[in-house]
């Protein structure tokens with residue numbers, strides 16, 4: 001996907017593209033001994049794993065295993081009590097979410113209320129500056145809708161391309177708040193791709209998505225994977241995990257229980273026990 005980098009993020013985006021453009025076989029993401037406690041609850045208890053570039057890596061585990069918190073720690077949404085996150089060779093532990101996003105590591109976010117009152121096209125056009133800092137962008141918003149600057153024309157063109165790629169261009173003029181659950185997920189993906197990421201974290205991207213759109217979303221993920229993008233995917237639908245993720249990292253009680261090919265995970269006694277011991281999903 002093409003870039004609409006602003007001056008502020010050009011340097012770091014350039015850097016990460018060079019570093020990941022040719023895969024050296026090194027992991028793009030290294031999570032080491034991450035810790036996070038909420039009062040008496042140890043949500044993440046020393047989890048560690050690596051993600052190879054160009055994979056769709058699954059992150060699974062029973063409810064409460066610490067998957068979402070791990071995502072928060074990786075993307076800087078919450079600060080870890082201990083451990084390290086290395087992205088593309090750089091220690092990003094403790095950095096702010098927008099700094100991490102500018103390096104090319106992003107996660108999808110639910111469409112906020114104020115964005116649901118804007119059209120799908122506007123949502124996608126607003127995505128890149130959102131990652132830089134929403135307040136900054138809001139200050140230029142009043143002139144935004146009527147503007148005809150060259151930069152805006154470029155942004156608009158890329159927004160249309162992105163909408164087409166995610167097959168929601170027919171919804172460009174619709175208010176985001178009127179979209180179905182599945183269409184919303186596609187919009188969330190489109191917004192994330194406007195930031196020119198290298199690696200995308202998806203937390204249950206298929207929740208509430210009908211089978212047709214689910215297939216569309218998975219197709220897009222694999223198409224992007226073949227272009228070199230990397231995905232880390234939390235998903236509780238085991239069929240999706242077994243058919244679309246490789247490798248699969250299994251978390252249990254804040255730790256990595258095991259990691260392997262889908263087939264190995266499926267047959268692992270410890271994984272079965274972890275799921276049966278906790279609340280059984282599925």
Ligand SMILES: Nc1ncnc2c1ncn2[C@@H]1O[C@H](COP(=O)(O)OP(=O)(O)O)[C@@H](O)[C@H]1O
Pocket residue numbers: 038041042043044061062063064065066067068069070
């Ligand atoms: N903000 C929070 N405050 C208190 N406890 C939390 C918070 N977030 C998560 N937890 C707890 O941490 C554990 C891991 O939660 P989470 O990361 O959401 O697991 P998962 O996504 O694997 O279901 C759970 O016991 C959960 O209740």
Ligand SMILES: [Mg+2]
Pocket residue numbers: 067068069
């Ligand atoms: Mg979760």
